[in-house]
Structure formats: structure tokens, C-alpha cells
Amino acid sequence: xxxxxxxxxxxxxxxxxxxxxxxxxxxxxxxxxxxxxxxxxxxxxxxxxxxxxxxxxxxxxxxxxxxxxxxxxxxxxxxxxxxxxxxxxxxxxxxxxxxxxxxxxxxxxxxxxxxxxxxxxxxxxxxxxxxxxxxxxxxxxxxxxxxxxxxxxxxxxxxxxxxxxxxxxxxxxxxxxxxxxxxxxxxxxxxxxxxxxxxxxxxxxxxxxxxxxxxxxxxxxxxxxxxxxxxxxxxxxxxxxxxxxxxxxxxxxxxxxxxxxxxxxxxxxxxxxxxxxxxxxxxxxxxxxxxxxxxxxxxxxxxxxxxxxxxxxxxxxxxxxxxxxxxxxxxxxxxxxxxxxxxxxxxxxxxxxxxxxxxxxxxxxxxxxxxxxxxxxxxxxxxxxxxxxxxxxxxxxxxxxxxxxxxxxxxxxxxxxxxxxxxxxxxxxxxxxxxxxxxxxxxxxxxxxxxxxxxxxxxxxxxxxxxxxxxxxxxxxxxxxxxxxxxxxxxxxxxxxxxxxxxxxxxxxxxxxxxxxxxxxxxxxxxxxxxxxxxxxxxxxxxxxxxxxxxxxxxxxx
Numbered sequence: 001x002x003x004x005x006x007x008x009x010x011x012x013x014x015x016x017x018x019x020x021x022x023x024x025x026x027x028x029x030x031x032x033x034x035x036x037x038x039x040x041x042x043x044x045x046x047x048x049x050x051x052x053x054x055x056x057x058x059x060x061x062x063x064x065x066x067x068x069x070x071x072x073x074x075x076x077x078x079x080x081x082x083x084x085x086x087x088x089x090x091x092x093x094x095x096x097x098x099x100x101x102x103x104x105x106x107x108x109x110x111x112x113x114x115x116x117x118x119x120x121x122x123x124x125x126x127x128x129x130x131x132x133x134x135x136x137x138x139x140x141x142x143x144x145x146x147x148x149x150x151x152x153x154x155x156x157x158x159x160x161x162x163x164x165x166x167x168x169x170x171x172x173x174x175x176x177x178x179x180x181x182x183x184x185x186x187x188x189x190x191x192x193x194x195x196x197x198x199x200x201x202x203x204x205x206x207x208x209x210x211x212x213x214x215x216x217x218x219x220x221x222x223x224x225x226x227x228x229x230x231x232x233x234x235x236x237x238x239x240x241x242x243x244x245x246x247x248x249x250x251x252x253x254x255x256x257x258x259x260x261x262x263x264x265x266x267x268x269x270x271x272x273x274x275x276x277x278x279x280x281x282x283x284x285x286x287x288x289x290x291x292x293x294x295x296x297x298x299x300x301x302x303x304x305x306x307x308x309x310x311x312x313x314x315x316x317x318x319x320x321x322x323x324x325x326x327x328x329x330x331x332x333x334x335x336x337x338x339x340x341x342x343x344x345x346x347x348x349x350x351x352x353x354x355x356x357x358x359x360x361x362x363x364x365x366x367x368x369x370x371x372x373x374x375x376x377x378x379x380x381x382x383x384x385x386x387x388x389x390x391x392x393x394x395x396x397x398x399x400x401x402x403x404x405x406x407x408x409x410x411x412x413x414x415x416x417x418x419x420x421x422x423x424x425x426x427x428x429x430x431x432x433x434x435x436x437x438x439x440x441x442x443x444x445x446x447x448x449x450x451x452x453x454x455x456x457x458x459x460x461x462x463x464x465x466x467x468x469x470x471x472x473x474x475x476x477x478x479x480x481x482x483x484x485x486x487x488x489x490x491x492x493x494x495x496x497x498x499x500x501x502x503x504x505x506x507x508x509x510x511x512x513x514x515x516x517x518x519x520x521x522x523x524x525x526x527x528x529x530x531x532x533x534x535x536x537x538x539x540x541x542x543x544x545x546x547x548x549x550x551x552x553x554x555x556x557x558x
Contacts, residue, residue, distance in 0.1 A: 007022060007088055008022075008025075010058075010066075010068065010088055010090055011025055011026065011029050011058070011060075012029075012060045012061045012062070013025060013061070023042065023084070026088070027039065027042075029058040029059055029060070030056060030057070030058060030059075031056065031057035031058065031059055031065065033057075034056035034057050037054070037056070038054060038056050038070075041054050042072075042084065045072055045073060045074055045084050046074065046084060051071075051072070051073045052070055052071060052072035052073060052084065052086055053070075053071055054069075054070050055067060055068070055069050055070075055091065055095070056068065056070065066090055066092045067090075067091050067092045067095040067096075068088055068089060068090055068091060068092075069088075069089045069091045070086065070087075070088055070089075071086045071087050071089075072084045072085060072086025072087070073085065073086065105117065106118035108167075108192075108193040110160055110163055110164060110167075110193070111163060111164055111166075111167030111168075111193050112167065113167045113170075113171065113191055113192050113193045113199070114190065114191070114192040114193075115192060115193065116192065116194055116195075116200075118192065119190060119192035119200055119202070119252075120252050122190040122192075122202060123137070123139065123190065123202045123252050123255075124252070126190065126202050126204035126205075127204075127245055127250070127251070129204055129205065130204050130205060130206070130245065131246075133205065135204070135205050135206055135207060136206040136207070136208065136209055136211070136244050136245060136246070136247070137202060137203065137204040137205075137206065137244070137245045138202070138203045138204075138206055138209070138211075138212035138215060138242055138243070138244045138245075139200065139201075139202055139242070139243050139244075139245070139252075139255040139256065139259050140200070140201040140202075140203065140212065140215060140216060140219065140240050140241070140242050140259065140274075141194070141198065141199075141200060141240065141241045141242075141243075141256070141259040141260055141262070141263045142170065142198065142199040142200070142201060142219060142238050142239075142240050143197060143198050143199075143238060143239050143240075143241075143263055143267070144162075144166065144197040144236060144237075144238050145236070145237045145238060145239055145267075145271040145272060146271075147159070147162075147196075147197040147236075150162060150234075150236070154229075154231040154232075155231070157230070158229045158230060158231040161229040161230065162227055162229060162236060163193075163197065165227055165229075166197075166199065166223075166236070166238075167191070167193060167199070169222040169223070170191045170199055170201060170219060170222060171191050172222070173218045173219050173221070173222040174190070174191050174201060174203070174215075174218075174219075190202040200256075201215065201219065203215045206244070209244040209247060209276070212242050212244060212276075213274075216240050216242060216274040217274075219238070219240060220237075220238065220240065220272065220273075220274065223235075223236055223237055223238055223272075237271060237272035238272070239263060239266040239267050239271050239272065239273060239274070240263065240266060240273075240274035240275075241258075241259040241260060241261065241262030241263025241264070241265070241266055241274070241275055241277065242259060242262055242274055242275065242276045242277065243255040243256075243257075243258035243259040243262060243276075243277045244276070244277075248277050258277040258281075258282070259277060261277055261281045261282055261285045262274075262275045262276060262277040262278075262281060263275070264281075264285065265281055265284075287333075288344070290330075290332065290333060291330075291333070291336065291340065291341060291344055292344060292348065294330050294331075294332075294333070295328075295341055295344060295345060295348065295350060296348070296350070298328060298330075299353065299357070301331070303328055303329055303330065303331070304326055304327070304328055304354075304357065305326075305327045305329070305530070306324055306325070306326060306327070306358065306361050306362060306365070306531065307324075307325050307326075307327055307527075307528035307529055307530055307531075308322035308323065308324055308325070308365075308528060308529060308530075308531060308534045309322060309323045309325060309521055309526065309527065309528040309529070310322055310521065310525050310526045310529075310534070310537070311323060311378070311380065311499060311519055311520070311521045312519065312520050312521070312525045313518060313519055314509075314513055314518055314519075314520065315513070319377055319537065319538060320377065320378060320519060321377050321378030321379065321380055321412065322377055322378075322379060322380065322534060323380040323381075323382075323414075323521065323528075324358060324361075324362040324379060324380065324381055325338070325528045326338060326342075326354065326358050327528070328341055342354075342384070346384060346386050351384050351386050351387060352386075352387060352390065355383070355384065355387045355396075356396065358381065359381060359396075359397065359400050360400045362379055362381065363379070363400040363401055363403075363404045363406060364400075364404060365531050366379055366404065366406055366410060367404040367405065367406060368531075369535060369538060370406075372535070372539075374535065374538045374539055375538060376407075376410060377410075377538065378409075378410050378411075378412050378440070379410055379411055379412065380412045380414055380442065381411065381412070381413055381414065382414045382444065383413050383414065383415055383419075384419075385416070385418065385419035385422060388415060388419050388427075388430070389419075389422070389423070389426075393430060394430065394433045394434055394437060394439075397411065397413065397434070397439060398437055398439075407438070408437050408438035408439050409438045409439070409440065411439050411440065412439075412440040412441070412442050412462070412463065413434060413439060413440070413441050413442070414442045414443075414444040414465065415441065415442070415443060415444060416443070416444050416445055417443060417445070417446065417448070420443070420455070420459060421455065424455060424458075427459070428458055428459060428460075431459055431460050431461065432460050434460075435460045440462040440463065441459075441460065441461045441462055441463075442461065442462060442463035442464065442465055442497075442499065443456075443459075443461055443463070443464050443465065444465045445465065445467040446464040446465055446466055446467060446487060447466065447467050447470055447483060447487060448467045448469065456494070457494065461496065462496060462497060463491075463496055463497040463498070463499055463519075464487060464490075464491050464496055464497070464498055464499070465499045465500075465501055466484055466487055466488075466498060466499065466500045466501060466517065467501065467502075468501040468502025468522070469502075470483050470484050470487075471484065471500050471501060471502045471503060471508060471512070471522075472502055472504075474508065474511060474512075475505070475507050475508055475511060481511070481515075484500070484512070484515055484517070485515045488515045488516040488517050489516070492516060497518070497519060498516065498517045498518065498519065499517075499519040499520070499521060500512050500517045500519070500520045500521065500522075501521050501522060502521075502522045503520045503521065503522035503523075503524045503525070504522050504523045504524050505524065506524070508524070509524055
């Protein structure tokens, strides 16, 4: 075999080396990892047994690596005479282009991790191996906690830097786990980025499902050190959902779905933890899905109603006001408690639409009662923290009041301590604006939050609502009775009204009157009732009834 000028140029040896033995020169340049296969192929051609068709790497004199395609055959037509004729072609650009295409198709461009498509292949291999060895494979879904705050606060550049570092740490954590696990048996791990701030980890060859606990613990441990990016140093945590094959599914889609359900529960358990999937989780997830899909269509199906629970002033025993309470009757699930669907509405961004509907419906009802000549009653309305923090609250509250020609003093906004303490200065500003417009303000569930007396003095509020948890046991628990007494005394000293919630017995009513709680609300005086029943009570002797008569009538109609 004689080398052409182009052949020697490809080897980087034009005129600089002994060019009398081209095959030896070629073999000197073949990459060490490829040398055995190239040597074997050349030997086969020399023996007349095969044709040469190979791609391999060459290491150039300057240390760079090129990819070449080698074609050749024995000129003897099957007779072995030791000679080879053929061609050598530089295919580096084509191979690199193909590799770039593969990278784009199968790898995440930000972190360099496999994407969902490549991970599917890796997981398929791990599942097949586990089935063959009668072992288990775990799919772990890793989701960063509160990652949106990083993007919103520090910017997307910082967010991308965090994601890159997360990918590196997860990859290292899986490698470290593999190294440890091999002492007892081989473990195959793979890491991928699913998208956004979600990552996937596959751990194969597990003897038992609980072996995935060690994998999850190592992954969480990788987040213990702070993250350092251009914007500074801060800590990031993650939550993990775990599904294990074959118990939770035999393929990627089932495992992915169940790991996602487990991840949701890990988030609900306080974040920075992991949860295994269970069938009960699936039932809860299906129930949530029904609620979520139903809630999105509840308005168009006219499934919401408003009920009103009386607030009674003693000793007169007259209805001073009503608290408007939303009710949802799901076509399949029946009555859904507000404690279930209100938090969901906040998560789905529907709480603003619900709040507006409640306010407009309640104001329309007040106007209807007034047009019928009934005595005016105060309307108590719960305002969620999310709605309170949304700009323009005062105008949103006053618009339907003005449209229905109502006195703003008839509206009493109920806010929790937690909502007010979230941003004290802004809360104080909004409350003063409400007071300037004549709207009353009450602190709901008082005693269960964390406000201090100094803040209570700053906030322009009109009433404190004693939480039902204190009222329920106040007749048998001296501590609860003392708390109610202290709240009542404090309210009197500050010139505030006290409203006791959850009053159910005559003994509770009497004790509250003795402690100085003039306004009460609870089953003792009526459940949350449809507007027509409240109207009947307002139209009858209910509005002027003395306390003893009022209670007797309430017992008879409960």
C-alpha cells in the first residue's frame, strides 16, 4: 500500500516522516482505544477474508483528534498476498454534525443531562434488567421548592445557573450512590431533566422498594450546601416523589404518573422531603382532579350558592348581622366543604372570581331585603390573604356596594391574623383606607394567629372574632375560658366588639354573656341558611325577640 499525498496530509506527516510504510504510519496515529479493532480489521483484509470498512479516530501530531472513514480490500480478489488498496477519508465534520443533532435530540441544552426521550430508553433498559434479575427499579421525580421565587427575584439568568448546578449535583449524587451500592450489588442510575425545575432519577437493581429511601436521602443531601451564583449565595431545597416498579407500574408513563402524585404529597407534607406512592394517594389525586375540573366549570353550571349565618346581639336577642358563606354542590361529589375547595381555588387562581361573585351576590341580597322593608343587617364577608394582597381591594369592595345603593358601614370585612401580619405596613395602609370609606374590619379566628398587642393597637379594626376552638371547650376547660375572658377584656379596653363563633349550647351562651361577649354566632342560633329563610326570620319576631325567646325558637327549628 502506497500512500498518496492526500493520505500523508490526513496523517499530518507530509514530508516530515518516513513515508515508505503507510500502514505503519496509519497505525501510529490510530487512537489507542480504537487500535485493537483497526488492527484486527487490517489483519482480516490482508488474509483475504474480508473488506475493510471502518470509522475510527486518529490522534494528530498536535494532539487534536480527527475521525476518519477507512475503506480497503486485498487486490488479489480473495488471494492473500498481504497487500491492501483503499481510501482514507476525513469525516470529522459529518460525525460532529451528527453528534450535535443527537445532542439536541436527546440532551437538555442547559444542564447537559439526558432529556425525556433518552431517559425513556435508559429506564426501559433498567426495567428490563430488573425484571430479568427479579429486582426493582425506582423512578424518583425531583422538583425544586419555590423555584419561581428565584426567577422572579434574581432573574432567569440566576435561575438557569441554579438549574445547571442542580443537574451537576444530582448526577454526582447518583454516581456516589452507585459506587457505594456496588459493595452489595450492582446499581444502575440515570439522571434526566424533565423540564422547568423538574428532574428524573432512575435507580435500578434494587432488592426492595425501601432501598430507594437511600437514593432519595442522598439526593436531598446534595442540596444541603448553599448555591453560589452571580446574584449571591442562597439555599435551595427539593421535594421528591417515588414510584417503584413493578409495584407501581411496569412502564415509564405509569411510573411517571405515580411519582408525580407522590411528589404532590411530598410538597403538601412540608417540602424538602420525599414520599413513596401508594394507592390511597391515587384516590386522593383522583378526588382532587375531580374537584379541580369541577371548580373550573362551577360558575357556568351555576353550582355555587350563598348561605347566611345569623350573628345575634345579646341581651336584645336580635339579628345584628349575617356572615355570607359560599356553598358548592358538585354534580357527582355532592356538597363540597369550603375548607376543601377554597384553598384549591387559591392555587388555581380562581379565588378572585369567587370573591367577586360572593360580594356581588351578597350585596344584591342585602338590597333585596332592604327593598322588602326589612331591618338593615350587617354583612360579614371573609377575604382571603391572596385577595387582600391583590392591588385594588378597596375599590373592588366598594363598587358593588355603590351599585346597589348600600351604606358601606353595612359591610364588615373579616381577615385572619396571618393575613395582616404578612406585610404589616401594607396591611395598615389598606385597613385605614377601608375605615376612611366606612367599611368595618374584624379579625377572624382571633387567638390562633401570631399578632401582638402592639400591632393590634396599630390596626384600625372594629371587632375580634373569638375562634370556635376556644368556645367549644370553654365550659369544661379553664384555660379556654381564661383565654376568652382575656380577649373580651382586651377588646373592651380597646373599644372593640367581641364576636364569639361556634356557640352551640345554652351554657356556652350564658358564660359568654357573663364574660362580656355581646355578639354570638353558631348552631345555637341557626346554621348557615338560604336567603329565603334568613328573610323569614328578619321579617318575623326574630328581629325584636328577647334572648330567652330567641333561644327557644332556635331550638325548635334546629
